[in-house]
Each structure stands twice: as structure tokens, then as C-alpha cells.
Amino acid sequence: MELLLLFIGAVLVNNVVLTRFLGICPFLGVSKKVETSFGMGLAVTFVMTLASLISYLVYKYILVTLHIEYLYTIAFILVIASLVQLVEMVIQKSSPSLYQALGVYLPLITTNCAVLGIAVINMQAEYSLIKSIINGFGTAVGFTLAIVILAGIRERIQFNDIPKSFKGYPIVLITAGLMAIAFLGFSGLIK
């Protein structure tokens, strides 16, 4: 039950994009089409879940054992960068069209603050291995949810008659802001 609560909390209440405001760059950059945004969400999910797992192991069994916890940032970045490289290779092999569509945002997961942020939050909250993975996975699902919803909205507003000054990113940012307010409604879900 506690794990379920943690998962739902990570997806809805503490949504990484709309509540914590991490990972805005791919959120705005790859949300033009539902299909590519879903692909981006999957890539981030894979990276984030594995990063939670590996960074937990690295932190617990290498950094803490050797009393060099202060190196956690550089170690986590190492983990994340390697994972992103791996994901890039896999996507390039398995789905060249998705690889094309994601473009520069795929390698940019490396510097996506959401991924590093979750690894650091896991560490600071002193989650266990299972909890770290659940939190990482839940956060990534929350990211996917947010980006797919935004992509759906953007697909619909594309042909709408929007005032000139709001065209492009302004309307997207306003939409994202309204989504954030809507997600605020989930805050009562879990104490």
C-alpha cells in the first residue's frame, strides 16, 4: 500500500514537470506530436528507472562504503550519461523514425535535470532500493503523462485561430501553466 501511494504520489501529486518544474526542455520541445512525445516518455522512463536503480547501488555500495558521498553528483551524471548513450543506440537500432523525430532531445536527456533530480531526491529521502525504483518509475510515468497530454492539446490547438502574439511557444507555456494548476488539484489525494 505504501509503495502504491508512493507511485501515485510520484505520478500525480509530485508530478516532475508540473509540480517540481524539472525537465521543461523536452516537455516543450518534443510535445508537438503525441507519437514522438510518447516515444520520448518511454525513453525517459527507461533512463529514469534504470538510473534510480543504478545510482542507488552506486551510492550505497560504492560511495557510502568508501565514505566519498560528496562525489554523488559526478557519479550520478556518469550513470545517467551512460544510460542515455545506451538508449540512443537502442532507439537508433529499433526505430530510426523515432530517432529522427526525437532528434537533439534524445542526447539532451543526459542533461535533463529531472533524471538527475530524481536520483538526488531518492538519495536525500533515503529510499530503499524498491522505493527508489518505484519513485523513479512513477516520476517517469508522470513525465510521460504530462508530455502526452500537452502534445494532445498542442495537436488540437494547432489549427485554432490563436491571436498572433500567442502563437507558438507563448500559448504552449500558458497551456502548461493551466495544466500545472489542474494538477494542483491532486495535492489533496495523498497526505
Place this chain on the structure above:
Amino acid sequence: MEWTSILYPALSIGGLGIVFGLGLGVAAKKFAIEVDPKVPKVREVLPGANCGGCGFAGCDAFAKAVVEGKAKPNGCPVGGSDVAAKVSAILGIESSDDVKKVAFVKCQGTCDKAKEKYEYVGVMDCKNANFLQGNGSKACEYGCLGLGSCVNACMFDAIHIIDGIAKVDEEKCTSCGMCVEACPKNLIDLVPYDNNVRVSCNSNNKGKDVKLSCDVGCIGCRLCTKVCEFDAISVENNLAKIDYDKCTMCMKCVEKCPTHAIIVKEQEK
């Protein structure tokens, strides 16, 4: 300070790096995708500036496009003819496009030399104006409208409207051909950069009609064909045409041309 306080961090982070590096190496082998072996070779001879001047996302994308035949070997504006020759060598094709080419606007009908049929007030776009009565306001229906469709098409700031007609800055021109496509009058040609002698008129009208509308138009009098010793000029449809392979830039036609429609490049500056 204990020596372990340096050794442990160095070893652990270094070790992690090595482990991940090995893992990625294995993964790269396993997930290797088959690429045309020419692509990395082409990529190697490119400047690597990733400037996007070729119209592709970067040097990698350009290399891929060249090998797939979607881009020309001389498509890299930064590399110039050196790179073009190397790329052509890798692809195993003749680098016939080795000569540097520049866009050239075949019109001299500036405001004071060419007459207008009516005053055009409207969208600053040649294609639009070309649909109007008489194919635009210019008295010569072959001449440059000077509304700047080519200027908008140029990504390199190499073409400008000066005195009512388009002029190419040949130092900036990369012969990408965007302006050639943009011009509704088909006024712009890619010509050899080194050849100074050019026919600067596009009018197929008869001499009398040309005279009426423009002071510097080609009237098709064939004086240039008679004076040329190298058989490099021909007149088709009342318009002189230079064969750049045969032209030796002897300047005889330039001197002879009664309307000064044949020009030397330096003169236009």
C-alpha cells in the same frame, strides 16, 4: 591528509567510468546499425563546423544525404571546392561541378534604364506581382521586378535589391540555387565565378520592343556573334548566349555590343 582520500575517489569514479565505457562498447557492437561505409568517410573530409549552411542539420546529416544522392558533393559552402573534390573522389564520381559557380541576375534594368508600365502597389513578392496584368509592372516582361523574392530565399545574405533590381554579392554566394527557384521570371542563373563576361539580359523580345522598354537590353543584333573569334556566342530567340567553355574573355563582344547588354563583371560594381 590520508592518501586514501584521493585514491578511493579516483579509483571508484575511474572504475565506474571504465565499467560503463566497456558496457557501452559492448552495446555499440550489439546494436550496431549498418551504415553505408561511405558515410563516415565523407563525414571525415567535411569541415565539421556543423553550421547548417548546406541546408541539413549538420555535417553528419549532410554526409548521409550526399551518399544517398540527396545532396550534391559540392553542397558544403564552408569546404568549397577542396571538400567537393574529396567527396566526389569518395563517391567515385567525376567532380564536374568543381568550378565555383555563383548566381547571376540576367538583368540590368535599373530604375533609370528600364521603363515601368504602371505603378505597382502591393505585396512585396515577385511571384504575386508576376500574376498581375502584363506579368508585373515592368515594361519588359522578362526583366527583374525587384520585389525581393530572391532576397527572401537567400539564406546567406548574398542577394540584395539595389536600384530596383536584384544584385548578387558573389563573395557571399554559395550557389545553393535557392534564388534560382524563387525567381518567377527565371532570371537567375548559376554561372562560373571565374568567367567575367556575361550577357545581362533575359529578354526574348525583338530588338524594337526591347529598345522601347529598356536602354540596356539585348536586341539580338548578332554583332557579338560576328566579332567573336571563338564561336562562343550564339543568338537564340533574340537573346545572346555565351558558351562559358569556349569563352576566353577577350572582351571583343563587350566592346562591340551596342546596348551594353554584355558586361564584364567588374563593371557592375
